[in-house]
Amino acid sequence: MPKQDAAPKWQDLALGCATLEPGSSKYQKTGDWRSSRPVWNFDQCVKCGVCTVFCPEGCLSIDAKGYPQVDLDYCKGCAICVTECWTGCISMEEEKD
Ligand code: SF4
Ligand code: SF4
DSSP states (O other), X not given: OOOGGGSOOGGGSOOTTOOOSTTGGGGSXXXXXXXXXXXXOTTTOOOOOHHHHHOTTOOEEEOTTXXXXXXXXXXXXXXXXXXXXXXXXXXXXXXXX
16 A cells, blocks of 8 residues: 555546546446346336436336336446335346356
């Protein structure tokens, strides 16, 4: 662990996967670091759309039948959709790999 005064300044750090330009966040696949994913029991889903409103990644959309669908490239597994679904039809499942 470097001493505080030996640590590089943030301006000197490598850019890595920074989101710098407008619209560039789509290139940062936040789903890469997910450890669990939401799973739906569509028998209980009433198609209210509440889960899609609260997803902080904007990775939930509505399919042609009115059910929510998740884009796993961007779902980070935060489980907010599970908390906000008032019918209890979403659960979290651990990623296998
Ligand atoms: S787990 Fe989080 S990021 Fe993934 S769909 Fe639910 S609210 Fe969105
Ligand atoms: S909040 Fe629950 S019931 Fe409503 S659309 Fe989402 S999953 Fe279905």
